[in-house]
Amino acid sequence: MxxxxxxxxxxxxxxxxxxxxxxxxxxxxxxxxxxxxxxxxxxxxxxxxxxxxxxxxxxxxxxxxxxxxxxxxxxxxxxxxxxxxxxxRAEAIEISDDKIRTYQLLAKHHLPIPKTIVAPKAFSNHHLDHFYNLELIIETLRLPLIVKEAFGSFGEQVYLIHTKEELRKKVHEIHGKSFLFQQFIETSYGKDIRLQVVGNQVVTAMKRTSKNDFRANITTGGEMEAYYPSEREKTLAIQATQAIGADFAGVDLLFGENEQPIICEINSNAHIRNIYECTHINPADFIIDHxxxxxxxxxxxxxx
Missing domain, CATH: 3.40.50.20 (Rossmann fold)
Structure with missing residues (x-):
């Protein structure tokens, strides 16, 4: 047939x-x-x-x-x-596209993620300075910290914040959108791993590094090299993909203390050209087989 x-x-x-x-x-x-x-x-x-x-x-x-x-x-x-x-499936794409929903599900499955605080939903600019408890957020996550919009791709809409004043300005700028505050994983500055998951296996992986940016995305100037993930890294990537109900996904892992992997993001529609050119393994073949x-x-x- x-x-x-x-x-x-x-x-x-x-x-x-x-x-x-x-x-x-x-x-x-x-x-x-x-x-x-x-x-x-x-x-x-x-x-x-x-x-x-x-x-x-x-x-x-x-x-x-x-x-x-x-x-x-x-x-x-x-x-x-x-x-x-x-x-x-539609639900998997919808969850992946919303970083807040993604982190909620990962936390529900007890998978390692950066400490995360979801910004309260807001409808008005009135009394904005008192709406976000910046002192408590800084006390919990420490500076520098990450502010990340719920919707965004290619490393965009992600901001590294160093001071309380910087944080206040960024909150004013993106107020009204869905966003979160997140622990900055300093040990992974400018480097991460992209693992391509299809079904129940990691089919290929690459390490991305940047000399000039805390983000390692290729679109922000990062460089790539083939990477051979540990069993722990492969297991986490598969668990993360299954947590959102995806058949295939690109999973980004950060390097935590002592090189312990931390889940950064899951992309249900991860483009595969870069990882194919880097590793000479084509995820599309595995997707069709799946x-x-x-x-x-x-x-x-x-x-x-």
């Missing part, structure tokens, strides 16, 4: 890296004799009436599965409502 799939990415983002991710997945599927179609999210309109359906031009048949590389949660949920297996195994259908190549 030949599988058919859709690979969905965002149509409003101009960077070619989003299309590149989708095309890497499509090529991996082709090697397994799986026919896939690339769609931008705006090419698939969710239609809600007495009977929900999709409005599209051309393609009328629903696929056997969808690989959802976007954050259009409503569309992902709609595809699931139509009975289509979606990788990753989908085949999850659906319980042999691919045509193995049937021959």
């Amino acid at each position: 030949t599988l058919t799939g859709w690979i969905i990415y965002n149509g409003s983002l101009q960077s070619k890296k989003f299309l590149d991710f989708a095309m890497m997945l499509q090529l991996a599927a082709k090697k397994q004799y799986i026919d896939t179609i690339l769609f931008t999210n705006n090419q698939l309109l969710t239609y809600l009436y007495e009977q929900s359906k999709l409005l599209t031009k051309g393609e009328k048949n629903l696929p056997d599965f969808v690989i959802f590389t976007d954050k259009d949660i409503y569309l992902a949920q709609h595809l699931e409502m139509l009975g289509i297996p979606v990788f990753n 989908i085949i195994q999850t659906l319980g259908i042999k691919d045509e190549k193995n049937d021959k």
Whole structure:
């Protein structure tokens, strides 16, 4: 039996890296004799009436599965409502996209994360100076500390704060958004590990380092090298991925005291070009294999 799939990415983002991710997945599927179609999210309109359906031009048949590389949660949920297996599931993408929800689940599963304080939800700028108990936050987390917006990618919307005045200014600046205060892991300044998890295994990993920034993201100027994670690091990455209910994810670990790993973030839609070029291992191949195994259908190549 030949599988058919859709690979969905965002149509409003101009960077070619989003299309590149989708095309890497499509090529991996082709090697397994799986026919896939690339769609931008705006090419698939969710239609809600007495009977929900999709409005599209051309393609009328629903696929056997969808690989959802976007954050259009409503569309992902709609595809699931139509009975289509979606990788990753809408809930996993939604949790991963919200750093506060992610840390809540990691804490619930007793996994190691930096000490974190969630900023109270605010609706008004009145009496702002008294709304956040900065003294208690500093006393608990110590300076320097991290302020991190709940929604952001590529190391953006993450700020290293050194003084109380700096903290007050940043809080004024992002007041009204969802954000958190977090312990700064000084032992991991400018370095972290990205582990690519697919199913129940870590398929590849790289170490990222930066000489000029506390963040190690490649997009902020970090450099990368292949990395061979310890069993503890691999176990943590798999546990973190399972905690948010993802089939695959890029998990970032920090170096704590005595090199003990600490979970920094989980990205359910982690782009794989950099890690592929760094390690020469293509996570897309593993993702397609995982989908085949999850659906319980042999691919045509193995049937021959």
